[in-house]
Amino acid sequence: MVIAVVARVFFIPIAIAAAWLLMTVDLGPPETGVLDMWRRWDAHHFLTIAEYGYTAPQSDAHAAAFFPAFPLAVRLFIAVGISPVLGGLIVAALSSVVAGYFLYRLAASEFGPEAGRRALVYLALFPTAVFLIAPYSESLFLAGAIAAFYFARRSSWHLVGFPAAVAMGARAAGVFLLIGLVFEFLRQRDFSKLRVANASMSIAVGLLPLLAYGAFLARAMGDPFEFITHQQQGWGRTFVGPVASFLNTWNTWTSADYPTNWLLAWRVEIVAAAAGLAVVVWAALKREWGYAAFMGSMLVALMTSTWYYSIPRMLLSMFPIVLFFSEAAKTRPALHEWLIVVFAPIATLGVVVYTQGIWFY
Amino acid sequence: MTVGAGGVSSTIAPPAPASQPEGASWKSSVWARAAAVVVGSRVVFMLLAYAASYFLSADTEGTPERGPLDIWVHWDASRFLSIAEHGYDGSNSTPNGTAFFPLFPVTIRALTAAGFNAVAAGLLISAVGSWVALAYLYRLAESEEPGTGRSAILYLALWPTAVFLIAPYSESMFLAGAIAAFYYARRSSWHLVGIPAAVAMGSRFAGVFLLAGLAVEFLSQRDFTAKRVANAGLSLVIGLLPLLAYAAFLSQIRGDPFYFFVDQQQGWGRTLTDPLSAWTTSVDRLDLAASGNMMAAYRIEIAAALVGLGLVAWAAVRRQWGYATYMGLLLAALATSTEYMSIPRILLTCFPAVLLIAHSTHRNKTAHEVYLAATTVLMALGVVVYTRGGWFF
Numbered sequence: 001m002v003i004a005v006v007a008r009v010f011f012i013p014i015a016i017a018a019a020w021l022l023m024t025v026d027l028g029p030p031e032t033g034v035l036d037m038w039r040r041w042d043a044h045h046f047l048t049i050a051e052y053g054y055t056a057p058q059s060d061a062h063a064a065a066f067f068p069a070f071p072l073a074v075r076l077f078i079a080v081g082i083s084p085v086l087g088g089l090i091v092a093a094l095s096s097v098v099a100g101y102f103l104y105r106l107a108a109s110e111f112g113p114e115a116g117r118r119a120l121v122y123l124a125l126f127p128t129a130v131f132l133i134a135p136y137s138e139s140l141f142l143a144g145a146i147a148a149f150y151f152a153r154r155s156s157w158h159l160v161g162f163p164a165a166v167a168m169g170a171r172a173a174g175v176f177l178l179i180g181l182v183f184e185f186l187r188q189r190d191f192s193k194l195r196v197a198n199a200s201m202s203i204a205v206g207l208l209p210l211l212a213y214g215a216f217l218a219r220a221m222g223d224p225f226e227f228i229t230h231q232q233q234g235w236g237r238t239f240v241g242p243v244a245s246f247l248n249t250w251n252t253w254t255s256a257d258y259p260t261n262w263l264l265a266w267r268v269e270i271v272a273a274a275a276g277l278a279v280v281v282w283a284a285l286k287r288e289w290g291y292a293a294f295m296g297s298m299l300v301a302l303m304t305s306t307w308y309y310s311i312p313r314m315l316l317s318m319f320p321i322v323l324f325f326s327e328a329a330k331t332r333p334a335l336h337e338w339l340i341v342v343f344a345p346i347a348t349l350g351v352v353v354y355t356q357g358i359w360f361y
Numbered sequence: 362m363t364v365g366a367g368g369v370s371s372t373i374a375p376p377a378p379a380s381q382p383e384g385a386s387w388k389s390s391v392w393a394r395a396a397a398v399v400v401g402s403r404v405v406f407m408l409l410a411y412a413a414s415y416f417l418s419a420d421t422e423g424t425p426e427r428g429p430l431d432i433w434v435h436w437d438a439s440r441f442l443s444i445a446e447h448g449y450d451g452s453n454s455t456p457n458g459t460a461f462f463p464l465f466p467v468t469i470r471a472l473t474a475a476g477f478n479a480v481a482a483g484l485l486i487s488a489v490g491s492w493v494a495l496a497y498l499y500r501l502a503e504s505e506e507p508g509t510g511r512s513a514i515l516y517l518a519l520w521p522t523a524v525f526l527i528a529p530y531s532e533s534m535f536l537a538g539a540i541a542a543f544y545y546a547r548r549s550s551w552h553l554v555g556i557p558a559a560v561a562m563g564s565r566f567a568g569v570f571l572l573a574g575l576a577v578e579f580l581s582q583r584d585f586t587a588k589r590v591a592n593a594g595l596s597l598v599i600g601l602l603p604l605l606a607y608a609a610f611l612s613q614i615r616g617d618p619f620y621f622f623v624d625q626q627q628g629w630g631r632t633l634t635d636p637l638s639a640w641t642t643s644v645d646r647l648d649l650a651a652s653g654n655m656m657a658a659y660r661i662e663i664a665a666a667l668v669g670l671g672l673v674a675w676a677a678v679r680r681q682w683g684y685a686t687y688m689g690l691l692l693a694a695l696a697t698s699t700e701y702m703s704i705p706r707i708l709l710t711c712f713p714a715v716l717l718i719a720h721s722t723h724r725n726k727t728a729h730e731v732y733l734a735a736t737t738v739l740m741a742l743g744v745v746v747y748t749r750g751g752w753f754f
Contacts, residue, residue, distance in 0.1 A: 006731060010738050021746045021753070022417070023653030030653050121730055260425055264415035337515065337733065338401065344734050345409045345741035349416065352745055358419045 003117075004096040004132075007124035011133055014348060015355040022356065035085045037355040042066070043135040047084040050074035055220055062234025064217055064226045069169030069209065070137035088135025095139035096132045099123070102146040102163075103319060106153065111327050118336060119326035127346035128316045128361060130354045138316055141170040145177050145294075146319050148206070152184045152290070157198035161205030169209035172227065173298055173317055178206050180294025187289045237305045246270075248307040261358055269308035272315055273299070279321050291320035313361040395495035395514060399488055402518045406527055407433075409741060410748040417749060430480045432748040437461070438529040442479050445469035450614050457628030459621045463607055464563030465531035483529025490533030491518065491526045494712075497541040502716055504548060509719040512729060516715040521739035522706045522754060524747045532709055535564040539571050539687075540712055542600070546578050546683070551592035555599030563603035566621065567691055567710060572600050574687025581682040631698045643701040654751045661754075662701040665708055666692070672714045684713035706754040 015037055019030040030037075039047060045060045050071035052058045070091065077087030100120050108116030123129070123142075131138045144167030151159040160181060168174030185199045214224035223229060231237045240248075252258060252266040276299045283292035295318045302311050315321065329336040354360040407429065414425040414432055425432075434442060440455040445466040447454035465486065472482035495514040502513035517536075518526065525532045538561030545553040554575060562568030579593045608618035617623060625631040634642075643666075647659055669692040676685035688711045695704050708714065722729040747753040 006734075010735060014738060014742055017657060018742055018745070020653040020657035021742070021751050022749060024749075024751045025652060027650050027652055029656065117727070117730075121734070125734060257422060260418035260421045260423060261416050263424065264412060268412075340730065340733055341401065341515075341519065341737055342405055344737040345405055345744070348738045348741035349409055349413055349745060352413075352742070353416045356417065358417060360416070 003120040003124045004100050011351045015351050018352040038134050039085050040354055040357050046071050046135055047088055051084050062230035065230040065234055067171050068213055070140050092135055092139045095143040098143040099139055099146050102150045106150045107323055107326050111330055115326045115330055118329055119322045122322040122325050125343040125347050126316050127343055128313045128350055129347045130350040131313055131316055137170045141167050141317055142319060152181055157195055157202055161202030164206030165209050168206050176294055176298040178203055179297045180290050183293035184290025239304055240306055242303050245303055245307055265359055269311050272311040273303055273308055276315055282324055310361045391499050392496050395492050398495055398514050398518045399492045406744050410744050413745045433528045434480055435750050441466050441529055457624035459611060460624040460628055462565050465534050487529055487533045490537040493537035494540050497544045501544045502719055506720055509723050513715050513719040516718055519736045519740050520709050521736055522709045522743055523740050524743040525706055525709055531564045535561050535710055546575050551589055551596055555596035558600030559603050562600050570687055570690040572597055573690050574683050577686040578683025633697055634699055636696050639696055658752055662704050665704040666701055669708055672711055675717055676713055703754045
């Protein structure tokens with residue numbers, strides 16, 4: 001709770017200060033207001049869906065790629081007269097609080113209370129933590145995903161279903177969460193009847209939002225898997241081999257007609273993919289098969305897409321990263337400080353670039 | 362890594378210097394810790410700055426216009442480099458150059474004579490200056506309150522305007538001298554105060570305020586044996602020598618030993634005025650039409666002046682008269698100049714601030730983490746704005 005508030009106290013004024021300080025030419029205050037500066041890229045898509053629905057002309061032609069739970073939650077705030085941007089920021093903030101609560105409990109229950117606090121700090125300062133503040137679905141997804149794993153780890157399988165459904169409703173990555181939860185169940189090696197029944201029930205509940213969204217899409221657009229079509233049409237994402245995907249991303253360096261910022265953006269995609277793979281290996285070495293399956297399946301999907309796209313942002317959803325760091329820093333106080341000192345500047349750059357309306361994953 | 366040994370100051374207190382023989386291992390570990398912070402902060406922020414030069418260039422194609430070192434040369438950095446290259450008197454040299462004290466550009470000149478690229482030389486000198494400053498700061502903090510050294514050096518290296526410890530500015534060289542001088546003064550080694558004080562005096566005019574602070578520190582120690590008086594007196598004289606040498610040089614080339622005041626006025630409109638009118642001028646300009654950059658900067662100047670006053674009051678309440686005098690005079694000079702200018706950067710040289718903050722976050726992990734994160738975030742913003750060429754104090 002406190003950490004979620006503190007992170008906003010840091011980064012929202014920083015975004016405003018940056019908007020002013022980077023305006024070296026034009027006179028007067030920046031044109032974009034303090035709320036509208038958070039409505040960039042996908043935030044804009046989410047908010048138009050919340051305001052007008054998936055099929056309205058105002059919404060993006062490929063709106064179905066965005067899962068419905070986040071825009072629906074924003075819709076609730078719009079209904080009581082709150083502006084879409086403010087509603088989106090509030091939903092992201094509340095979701096961050098829930099995600100932070102369960103992250104604290106999860107880390108504290110396994111590595112002690114100090115580990116809980118450290119994990120919160122790393123999540124709040126994660127290099128792409130700007131998407132926990134902006135009106136994006138990451139925070140809602142994390143609220144569900146972390147809570148689901150929290151209950152799964154303490155073997156309360158009957159409580160896993162509802163949070164898993166929240167995550168599934170928020171992002172397509174909910175599928176990978178469910179895969180991870182299945183592996184977590186297998187890892188625990190206790191197949192008593194009651195547990196099997198509880199776990200299967202929870203996985204089924206977790207799948208419900210996908211089925212519901214599929215049914216909605218079948219009716220509205222004639223294809224239950226229209227979100228895959230829209231991913232492909234809107235963002236050129238189709239399934240290719242991992243080598244082709246890597247080469248497509250790598251070869252961006254030499255094409256001279258890319259804007260300067262995209263040149264580095266593609267390079268950082270590759271760095272992020274490598275970091276993601278390293279964390280999956282780390283999870284496997286720890287024999288954390290549930291976490292490894294969740295993160296691994298997610299990375300496989302990202303790395304067999306036409307090219308690497310938004311992987312730095314997706315790493316934010318891979319919450320086991322901050323758990324592992326928190327455990328590693330338990331006996332290494334200097335590592336803890338260095339993680340803050342390395343993460344915070346990158347997160348700041350992310351906030352500045354994103355709120356300036358420039359591409360940041 | 363070498364920094365791993367000591368850990369967070371609030372949990373594991375490194376051995377107090379008083380109870381420890383001045384062994385080589387303890388000394389070297391202080392220098393190693395300071396070096397780790399200097400290298401680590403440069404790796405993080407120089408990469409960040411170069412990444413920002415890509416990420417924020419949405420309107421150009423291809424690689425950014427400026428290289429990873431050149432992005433560190435803006436504002437006063439280009440003036441220092443110009444003085445290093447052309448001297449104060451050269452026809453190509455920066456106008457109003459004598460406002461910049463000579464030791465930093467002279468040192469750059471020495472390195473360029475040895476074949477260094479001027480920008481790299483400036484960055485290197487800033488790094489070495491920071492290293493010395495942080496090592497002495499660690500020992501100073503530990504001698505005042507065991508267990509605060511680690512936090513103190515992090516807080517200074519990550520101060521909100523610590524971009525000027527990396528950029529080719531004279532702040533890090535000044536701090537190396539100022540902190541070392543106060544370190545020796547606080548442990549009553551008055552015979553060792555002179556040389557570091559002279560380094561500070563040669564780097565920045567603020568050396569005068571340092572000497573005043575050291576004099577008050579001597580008085581507040583209330584021990585006036587003949588030997589101490591002689592040592593302290595001699596050190597203060599040595600500390601003044603660079604000022605006298607510079608004045609002699611200026612009277613030769615400009616006919617006025619205090620020509621740096623003239624250049625301050627001609628170049629930046631800085632003249633002595635009363636604090637009230639400086640305040641009024643600084644507040645009134647908030648209404649002027651200016652770039653968003655300057656409008657924000659004007660507001661931050663006022664906030665920084667208030668923070669500075671708070672720091673002086675804090676030092677006074679804790680009866681740290683030497684520190685209070687040094688910071689008080691530094692701020693008084695800024696607050697009686699025509700309008701507030703560069704106060705946030707000057708707060709970086711108010712090093713007692715980080716001692717006070719480290720004192721108050723000692724034994725409070727959450728306060729330490731929150732302060733560390735906040736100051737790092739602010740510094741990152743400063744690095745981005747400065748290396749993008751926006752005015753940043």
